[in-house]
Amino acid sequence: MAAPVPQEGLYILLSFLKPLSSSPCLVFPELPILEAVINIRNRLTALKKDRGEYIKASDVNQLYQAVVKQVTKLNDIRDDKTAYNNRLDTTLADVFSLLSLFYLTIGKTKDTPATYCQIASMRQILNHMNESAVYNETDLAPFHKRLTELRQIIQQDAESGRHPKALVKLLDRQLNECDAIVKQLQDSLSVLSPELIPIHQRLVTIRRQLVALAAKEGSHKAELKPLLEELRKIDSTRVDGKFLGPGGVVPASQAICSSLLEECFEIAQEIKAHEDSKNVASSLKPIYDRLTEIRAELESLVLTHRWSLRETDLWNYSLSLQEIDRMRVDGKFVDSEGNRPSGQYVLLYLLRRCYGLIYRLLSSSEPVSEELMPIANKLSTIKKCLNEVLKYGGPFNPRDLYPYQLALFQIDSMRKDGRFVGVDGSVPEGQGIIMAHLNECHELVEMLKESMDEGETEEDEDDYDYGTTESESESESDAH
16 A cells, blocks of 8 residues: 555646646756656656566655655645646656556556556547547447546545545546546437437448558458448438438438548548558658557557566557657648648557557556566466366366466465565565465365266266176076
């Protein structure tokens, strides 16, 4: 648990993520604070890069307290009524983002600071969804659910006083901003007439398939043909450019479906016209190559994150994506002459795909510290194997269970006073989850032993019946 921190102060955090224009310059009293915050960021970065040792909760908490101390000093200097957005504010935002990733790495996923990066990641995705206007109710439901879960974490910490009130207020405000975007997206869908909802949902799906196709290399004629045929079929249902409802009535919200249909045709034409050049103009090729590289690395992490991911690794990916995102002018990528080359859909698809993968990795982070993750992974594998053995049954003997029992004994012997202890003598996060997995594995082994004993008993009974029959036969033959 994080140590109690001063309840006063931290109001400066409340302006972190707003587009501010006033007070862009540092004042002299802020310079020592900026130097201290930069030093903290450097220490966080160095800690992030150090793969030789596991990240310790004590180190993270120490840096968190150091940040709180500097922000408290800053509050004494600044005016609560003035909005600030200078280098100190952006550096503090970086520090809190990094700290948030560190909290996930040490397994403190249920602590308020751990929600910071998750909320920021959600807001990026929601803003892109709002910009593209390509989504449906099914897409919004997971965000609504996750926001509710994060709000519960923040409210619980607020009631217990584990973190400063102003930090809780900042994150609560960010949650409200995300909720507002979700509501705005839901409201825009609410204007859809019931008759047009199936068409809209199908067009959203087709558009996603098209941009995914555009991002792939090689020829796509075979995959593109059925999508074009379906688009033409949808288009043929329109009369004088309008979709009709039952009885020939023209439903409201025609513009949403019509514009989406036209956009699908536009993407399809771009795929056909630029297949040979991989759909991206030469001036945008460096961005395309970088996004493709990031996507490949993130997709690999999605598959192997339980074994290879340290959540702080996502920091570099987030920075790269933000730099690429900032290159856009009015939502489009431009070349050196200010023109908008072909390949916009492909780049936006790759950018949004990468944002989505980062969010997926953040939201799937388990409440187990990095130090205990190898044990958790080993238990998960043992449990999976034991379940398979139990599912398909024998015949097997005690020797077959020996490898599992040995592995569980080795894990059991790592405990001290019933707990798994870190290298520095601390008790890492995730004890409950690991003990639950360990107990479940022991129960599975016992179940397999029982099934083995039952099999042996049946065998003995069969042997006994056979022996009795044989002796009876001998008696009968002697009588004769």
